[in-house]
Amino acid sequence: MPVITDIEPITQTGDGRDSEGLYPIREVARLTGINPVTLRAWERRYGLIEPKRTESGHRLYSVTDIGTIRRVMDWLERGVTVSKVAQLLASNTACDDPQPVANEYAEWQNRISSALAAFNEPELERLYGQVFSSYPAEVVFQGVFLPLWQQLLKTRDVFGRTSEWLLLDGFLRGRVQHRLQLQAMDARQCVVVVAMPELCHELELLVAGLLLTHSDRVVRVLAIGQPLDELSLVCDRLEPQAVVLFANHALNTAQHRRLERLAQALNCSVSLAGEAANVAQEALAGSSIGCLGSEARLMNQRLDADLKATQGS
Structure with missing residues (x-):
C-alpha cells in the first residue's frame, strides 16, 4: 500500500520541522513508525491527537503531539485496545500504571477458567477467538493464556486441575501448530x-x-x-x-x-x-x-x- 504523505510545501528547518517547530505528517510517520493512515484514524475515530491545520487543511504536529503518539504506542504494545487508550488519556491516567492492563487480562483468564472448569471446549474456542481479535499474538499468549496455563500447572495437586490443564494444553498446542503451518x-x-x-x-x-x-x-x-x-x-x-x-x-x-x-x-x-x-x-x-x-x-x-x-x- 502506498504511503500517503499529506504534506504541503512549508518553510522547514534542517530536521524536518517548520519554522514554528511543527512537524508535517510525513515526518511524524518517520519519527514514530506509525503510518499516516493510522495517525488520521487515531485523530478522527478516537480523538487521541489534535494536530494543528494549515490554511489548506494539512496537518502539523507539535512535540507534545508526538509524545502523545508514543504514549499510545506504549499502551498498545502492552496490550491495551485503542478505545481503552482513549479513555486512559482522557482521564489523565498515568502511562506507567499497569493495573488497567492486569485487570483486563484477569477478566479474560476468569472467563477462560470457567470454560475449562465446565470442560466447555466450544466456549473455550469462542474466547480464544475473541482474545486473538483484541490483542497481538504476544499478548494473547504471554499476557493471557500462558500465565493461566502456568497457574494450572503449578496447582495440579488440586483435584480436577490436572484435567483442566490437559484440556488447555492440548487446545493451545493445536491452535499454535495451526498458526505455524500458515x-x-x-x-x-x-x-x-x-x-x-x-x-x-x-x-x-x-x-x-x-x-x-x-x-x-x-x-x-x-x-x-x-x-x-x-x-x-x-x-x-x-x-x-x-x-x-x-x-x-x-x-x-x-x-x-x-x-x-x-x-x-x-x-x-x-x-x-x-x-x-x-x-x-x-x-x-x-x-x-x-x-x-x-x-x-x-x-x-x-x-x-x-x-x-x-x-x-
Whole structure:
C-alpha cells in the first residue's frame, strides 16, 4: 500500500520541522513508525491527537503531539485496545500504571477458567477467538493464556486441575501448530527453534516459535526430543540463518558447555531464548551465543540484530 504523505510545501528547518517547530505528517510517520493512515484514524475515530491545520487543511504536529503518539504506542504494545487508550488519556491516567492492563487480562483468564472448569471446549474456542481479535499474538499468549496455563500447572495437586490443564494444553498446542503451518514457506530467511532437552514443555517451545515468526522469515520448530547431536544434520538440510535453543529452566555447567560445543559445530548463528536466557547472559557474554531473553519484542529485536550482523559479515 502506498504511503500517503499529506504534506504541503512549508518553510522547514534542517530536521524536518517548520519554522514554528511543527512537524508535517510525513515526518511524524518517520519519527514514530506509525503510518499516516493510522495517525488520521487515531485523530478522527478516537480523538487521541489534535494536530494543528494549515490554511489548506494539512496537518502539523507539535512535540507534545508526538509524545502523545508514543504514549499510545506504549499502551498498545502492552496490550491495551485503542478505545481503552482513549479513555486512559482522557482521564489523565498515568502511562506507567499497569493495573488497567492486569485487570483486563484477569477478566479474560476468569472467563477462560470457567470454560475449562465446565470442560466447555466450544466456549473455550469462542474466547480464544475473541482474545486473538483484541490483542497481538504476544499478548494473547504471554499476557493471557500462558500465565493461566502456568497457574494450572503449578496447582495440579488440586483435584480436577490436572484435567483442566490437559484440556488447555492440548487446545493451545493445536491452535499454535495451526498458526505455524500458515507461514509463508518461501520466506527468504529460515530460523530453526529447538528445545534444550528436558528444560521446557512443548507448548512453551511452540509459542516461542510462533512469537519469532515474521513476514520475511519462516520459523521451523523441531519436535520435543530432537537430539542436539543430530542438529548439524538437520541444519545441513534446512540451511537456516539462525538456530534458537529454547529453555525455561536455568542451564547447568554441563548444559552450558554442550551449548557452546553446538555453536561451534553449526554453520549459522546460535542463540538461547526463554527464561534460561535471562539468567545466562553473564555466563555466555564471552561466547558467540546470543541471549534473546523471554519477552516477545526483545526476542525479535535481538534476533533481527543478530541476523543483520550475520548477513553483513
